[in-house]
Amino acid sequence: MASKPLRPCKHPGCSELTRDGYCAKHKPKHQRKASADYHSWYGKTIWKRKLRPSQLIHEPWCAECDKQGMRTKATVVDHVRPHRGDWTLFTDETNLQSLCKYHHDKKTALEQAQERSKNGAFF
Numbered sequence: 001m002a003s004k005p006l007r008p009c010k011h012p013g014c015s016e017l018t019r020d021g022y023c024a025k026h027k028p029k030h031q032r033k034a035s036a037d038y039h040s041w042y043g044k045t046i047w048k049r050k051l052r053p054s055q056l057i058h059e060p061w062c063a064e065c066d067k068q069g070m071r072t073k074a075t076v077v078d079h080v081r082p083h084r085g086d087w088t089l090f091t092d093e094t095n096l097q098s099l100c101k102y103h104h105d106k107k108t109a110l111e112q113a114q115e116r117s118k119n120g121a122f123f
């Protein structure tokens with residue numbers, strides 16, 4: 001693959017040479033774009049009236065606590081594979097699991113840490 005020529009960063013006053021328009025410091029953050037709209041999916045009828053309640057009826061106990069032999073009432077319906085704005089994954093009932101708040105927060109924090117290290121390695 002032919003590499004693009006080095007050009008000065010498009011940010012006004014920045015003379016850093018780059019191949020993608022902006023230097024690493026001024027590169028716009030595109031990663032956040034998807035997250036803005038899929039949060040509203042949790043307000044949709046299919047989630048509130050169907051997917052979430054039916055999952056909690058099927059599995060009323062936290063799946064993670066269950067692995068440790070504990071019975072904790074689940075309050076959060078989680079996506080096993082993070083859907084990241086993928087509607088098919090979001091509505092896939094086999095991709096759902098019930099979690100308590102503690103385990104859901106823990107999983108979310110872990111995913112965000114992984115995401116950050118991925119983005120860090122990119123530069």
Ligand SMILES: [Zn+2]
Nearest residue numbers: 009014023026
């Ligand atoms: Zn720059």
Ligand SMILES: [Zn+2]
Nearest residue numbers: 062065100103
């Ligand atoms: Zn739990």
